[in-house]
Amino acid sequence: xxxxxxxxxxxxxxxxxxxxxxxxxxxxxxxxxxxxxxxxxxxxxxxxxxxxxxxxxxxxxxxxxxxxxxxxxxxxxxxxxxxxxxxxxxxxxxxxxxxxxxxxxxxxxxxxxxxxxxxxxxxxxxxxxxxxxxxxxxxxxxxxxxxxxxxxxxxxxxxxxxxxxxxxxxxxxxxxxxxxxxxxxxxxxxxxxxxxxxxxxxxxxxxxxxxxxxxxxxxxxxxxxx
Numbered sequence: 510x511x512x513x514x515x516x517x518x519x520x521x522x523x524x525x526x527x528x529x530x531x532x533x534x535x536x537x538x539x540x541x542x543x544x545x546x547x548x549x550x551x552x553x554x555x556x557x558x559x560x561x562x563x564x565x566x567x568x569x570x571x572x573x574x575x576x577x578x579x580x581x582x583x584x585x586x587x588x589x590x591x592x593x594x595x596x597x598x599x600x601x602x603x604x605x606x607x608x609x610x611x612x613x614x615x616x617x618x619x620x621x622x623x624x625x626x627x628x629x630x631x632x633x634x635x636x637x638x639x640x641x642x643x644x645x646x647x648x649x650x651x652x653x654x655x656x657x658x659x660x661x662x663x664x665x666x667x668x669x670x671x672x673x674x675x676x677x678x679x680x681x682x683x684x685x686x687x688x689x690x691x692x693x694x695x696x697x698x699x700x701x702x703x704x705x706x707x708x709x710x711x712x713x714x715x716x717x718x719x720x721x722x723x724x725x726x727x728x729x730x731x732x733x734x735x
Contacts, residue, residue, distance in 0.1 A: 515543040518614040520605070520636055522550050522628040523590060524571050525693045529704065530654030531618050532578075532686035533679025533713070534726050539579050540682075546582040547575065548608050550601075550632050551590035559590075570692055577689050584608045593631035598638075601631060606639035613647040621729070623668040624659035637731075651731040657712060658703035673727030676720035683713050683724040 517538055521527040527535065527547060538545050553559040553567055575583045586604040593601060609617075619636045620629040633653075640648045655661075655671045663670075679686065687706055691697060700707040713724035720727075 515616055516546070516612065516614045517543055517616040517618065518546045518548055518609065518612075519618040520548045520550065520620070520632060522593070522620060522626065522632045524549050524567065524574065525690065525696050525704075526620060526629075526656050526659075527618075528574070528686060528690045528693070529658075529709070530620065530656045531652075531677075531726055531728070532689055533682040533724070534618075534677045534728075535578055536682040536685055537677065537679060544581045545578065546584060546612065546614065547578070547580045548584045548586070548605070550586045550588055550605070551593065551628060552585065552587045553590050554587070556589045556592070566694070570694065573692050574689055577685070577692070582612065584611075591626075591628060594627045596631075598635065601635040602638045605632070605635045606644070609636075609639055609645055609648070613645075615647055616650045616652070617648055618652050618654055618728075619731075620656055621653050621660045621663070621671050623663045623665055624656060625662040625664070626659045629656065629659055642734075648732075649734045651733075653729040653731050655712075655727060657708055661703060671727075671729065673716070673719075673729055675728040675730050676716060676722070676725045677728070678717070678720065678722040678724070679713065679726050680717070680723040683710070686713075 519527045554564040622633040660671050716725040716727040717723050
């Protein structure tokens, strides 16, 4: 994950998942010269329970966050938030596959399958289907990230839990990760709320201790072809 020629796509069920899960890694990849794209699967626009004002505000936040990362592309499926499990699987797979096939990334980042939010499970399943080797042979690596407030609250008794086997040192990028997360107004809260500055730093410190670094992000390797 250090090659300047790498093209990565982070798939976020909702805007902020990419920052919580792998914001430091994305910043590090950009600093190393990689091409990094952002796919936002859902939208709050025209979704019951969200106003037009909220949707416009979220669109401005997305633009600000994209500028801070310096993403090479921002892609949107614009499917209704918190309702992905009500859609036909083919529609979701097709929407994700269209983006993947458009610019052919070699590296994917996606959410953990057993997160408590149903949208995360739907996005995981759709991405795995869309990136099968015989469909997308250009995808060489798939990494699963953890999302505060979603991965840690997945309490399925049959789930072995998020068990990372890849760590990325983000010591030089943690401060910017935290500052980017603050751009999502209303998504952060006061500790002990899990999406708080204290919790973001605590998780980075824990993963750093596991990797002999000041701060780290952790991933599960789903696929890696060398």
